[in-house]
Amino acid sequence: MISNKKTAHIIFFFVTICLIAFSACDDERFSTDSKYRLDFSKDTLSFDTVFKTLGSATSKILVYNRNNVALKISSIGIENGNNSYFKINVDGSKNEINQFQDIEISANDSLFIFVSVTIDTKNTKSVVTIEDSIMFITNGVKQKIRLEACGQEVVKLNGVRYNENTILTSDKPYLIYDSLIISKDKTLTLNPGCKLYFHNNANLIVYGNLVAKGTYKEPITMRGDRLDKIKFETPFPYNNVAGQWGGVFLLNKYGNHELDHVNINSGYVGIYFFNNDREIIPNLRISNCKIHNSLLYGMIAQNGNVIVTNTEISNSSSYTVYLNGGEHIFYQSTIANYFNNSNVQPVSRDKKPALMIMNLNRIAPMKTLFKNCIITGSSENEFSLATRFEKLYNGTFENCYIRTAKALTLPQFTNKTIRWFAKNDTLFKSTTYDYEKNTYFNFNLDSISPARKIGVADPNIAKKYNLEYDLNGNIRNVNANDFTDAGAYEWIPTR
Secondary structure: OOOHHHHHHHHHHHHHHHHHHHHHHHHHOEOOOOOOOOEEOOOEEEOOOEEOOOOOOOEEEEEEEOOOOEEEEEEEEEOOHHHOOEEEEEOOEOOOOOEEEEEEEOOOEEEEEEEEEOOOOOOOOOOEEEEEEEEEEEOOEEEEEEEEEEEEOOEEEEOOEEOOOEEEOOOOOEEEEOOEEEOOOOEEEEOOOOEEEEOOOOOEEEOOEEEEEOOOOOOEEEEEOOOOEEOOOOOEEHHHOOOOEOOEEEOOOOOEEEEEOEEEEOEOEEEEEEOOOOOOOOEEEEEOOEEEEEOOEEEEEEOOEEEEEOOEEEEEOOOOEEEEOOEEEEEOOEEEEOOOOEOOOOOOOOOOOOEEEEEOOOOOOOEEEEEOOEEEEOOOOOEEEEEOOOOOOEEEEEOOEEOOOOOOOOOOEOOOOOEEOOOOOOOEEEOOEEOOOOEOOEEEEOOOOOOOOOEEOOHHHHHHOOOOEOOOOOEOOOOOOOEEOOOOOOOOOOO
């Protein structure tokens, strides 16, 4: 028989051998061969413009070990360490110095690295480019991923109400939280090149007056504050998705508003020009503007006088333009609704037409003039006139392209000058947005567009409303009794 003492020695020896074996296996399961490299989902991670101190959305990079052996990454870190504008999170772990050691990655496995950036641009007015790198060391082999971002100083307006006449300049962009409000009898003036970025649900609410006069080279911008992209397999900008902010609300019954060379896009509404008083009528003039991609309405005008010239109002889930009460003049403008022809919108378009004219008020009958305009979209009927008082309705439509199921015979339409929709018409260069195919809406006229040369030039009207140039800055034909293209854009041959 084996004594208890000898048995104990045997067990101890066996356990020791096993521990040594397991230790050797643990040491050997990570290859130390420098021929094995890491792969990355991208070699450069670029961020869109980031506003100072606000930080970016988080982006991710995948690190792959496509080898049949496990690897131990001895070091992962940002080159500039804790002095970097960038921060990383490695598979759920983070630290202040942006440095990580001995990260294990199994054979044919991967790990996530999440990257964010916060930029202090040192009070500069210009855009600053920031660069850094994520460095990897595996078995002595160095690899890196480039990081780059652009940052800009921004003026933050959080729940601000202006009780005095105020001018906003183009020196720095304005970031608006919880709406920007203009008090009664006060005027907000936006200088050329001024940029207003609105946070989610923020609005521009005007109880006084709005004067926004940009230029072709320095337009005024109103849009959402998400400058980054939605991270799908093929990323696309948040700015191309409707509903990123609220809209522009003009609510002064004595108001006198002017918008020239202003781009408004991707809000819930574009312009909401509303007045309950049927006797006191405010005024709004819109020229050389683009109001695009609204989750609800492009422009609503109720009991207000509106002049719209050389302007594109396009794409909304409901009415693109709604008119009810007041006098309305439209020259050389494009009203187009192809909202459903996008594969990124959060809602579908309803059956409401691109242009709705509601003339149901016997006390304050409407007066409308549409000349050299385009009214169209993806629905069968893109024009609707609701009136019980045809004799009181003072409407004129001349030299326009209009999409309806059939030609209208109302006396307000000069049918000899109206080009009604016909099957297989190719009107614009692009009426779809497909981010996978990299196509976006383009309401410039196609070379075979039926809207070409159906408008009539009038030098007096052109001078009065500054129609000598189209929305793209191209020269428009304004010779007397000559023909011009309908809509906001002249067709220009490709050189």
